[in-house]
Amino acid sequence: MRLSARSNRALLVIRAAIAGMALLCALLYATPASAASLAISVQLADGKPLADAVVTVQPVGRKLPAPTPISAAMDQMNRMFVPEVLVVPVGSAVSFPNSDSVSHQIYSFSPARRFQLPLYRGKPYPPVVFDHTGIIILGCNIHDWMIAYIDVTDAPFYGTTDAQGAWSAQLPAGHYRITVWHPRMREQTSTLVRELAIGSGDRATLTLQLTKPLRPAPMEGESY
């Protein structure tokens, strides 16, 4: 059937109307009336900000969609892992590029993911996929002082604090369990867990302060 020019115009108007409604729905969905925000600040015992602390936020009493796996990188620069701490959703793929001129030999014997990357320079291996939640401790079999951590999480909201010790997220109103973790903190992890009910439109803030100083960061040094 051939449509007239007038019919074509009508069809275009209908399509535009449908597209407009879809856009409106998407906008409404993206910023639902029940949306809220959460801002977390993590401080050291002396009140200074703690950067690179892992924050995970789990809903309590209900389920939210699992976070989408991502691609991330754990670099090796000047015989150190960069970053020291990485948090990724379960199922994510992490590559281990070696930016040094010397060879590295990366391993993990953590139950959540055991693997070994034989001596290499550059980026010869495909990324390692992390299918189970947990903390993976990384080491280098050549440079014994090198150590880093990957936190594999199923929390729908996650991240690490910035240089100001801050992390924030937009999330639906509800009841949440917030966990803060750093590999060199001396506190029990359970002492840095908080539960919070966040109401619709709330701008919730939470400040957590460690009570003990961090353990010292690893430094380059020939092993005894």
Next chain:
Amino acid sequence: MRAATTLLFLIASALLGATVARGADWELDLDLRAVSSDAATSVLDGGYGPTRFSERQSGLQLGRLRLALNVPLGEVWKLHLDASAWDHSYRNPMGLTEAYLQFRPYPRNHLRLRVKAGGFYAPVSLENGAGGWTSPYTLSYSALSSWLAEEVRTVGLEAKVDWLGTRSDLPFDISAIGGVFGWNEVAGAALAGGGFILDDRQTPLFDRVGRFESDGARIEPFREIDGRAGYYGGLALEAPGRFVLTALRYDNRANPAAVDALEHVIAWHTTFNSVAARLEYGAGWTVIAQWLSGQTAIAPRGSDLDWPFDARYLLLSKRVGSRQRLSVRYDRFRVESRNVEPDGEQSGHGWTVAYMFNPGKSWSLTLEGLRVTSNSYIWGEEQSHPGPVTDTQVQLAVRYALGSAGY
């Protein structure tokens, strides 16, 4: 032994070509010195001086020429060869100071194993942590490290097991280390004959060292005379790059009654204990304290033919930015001669101050002043010093390093 050394050197040269071709790790260092000294000829060169360079050697000198290779053999084995040239005092222009095979399996369940076989340093010194067993703090080694460089080396097997507490909730790793060795049964002879000095030469494996004997021969520390293996064992607590605490017992188990009749060489029974600590603070500070005490004997205990000795040092170092380092070390040392007719003792102390500057990746400059005050029983034979003598040595070292060290 000369044939063995030459053979090892030829193997090292052949491996260099293969290593470079394979793109494995190697390092070539050239260290030149401008020296000003008022000391007597060094003990290592047949004199009585406690420093490396004498007054006659003031001027330009070769500090060290070093070639090191790390050849991976499969995934968890590697071959390490370290060859150096210092001066004409050794048999070959270049000699191997260390040559060993290392087994480095991946750690499992918080346990890490390291096994070495060949010729290498026992893990005693906490200051000689840089490549080629150099000190990252000063040019001259402490008195106790200088002695180890002079005549103590493991020719044998060493195993180290680390329990990786830092991979769980402990702030440190715990290590147990043990070695068995042979071919070091004349260790102690140079110390008894010349006392402690502050030097940075390392006797190549199976080479000779020290004061000239009356017949012109020099001491050959790397000899096996009685066929009995020696051992060492120790423990360490370590937070990598933060602190290390170590304790080690060494005994070469040489039978002091044993004699190599053909070559007229006797065995020296040498034992010592060492305790040491190295602490590092975040602002670039390093403190090392080490104490080593033992004795060497050429007759069974109680026969009054032994030389008890002890040496200790305290080192303080500060890294300034990423390119500069300032270090100060205080040494004390003593060797007592308990012969049938006691000769007295060699004793003294030394101050070392060093400033290091690394203008680039390949270059480094070090200015070091060393002042040693000592007296010695051996002086009585040919010199008539009334008391302690102070020797001063100032060196400016210019070092250029090439290669991809690190593996």
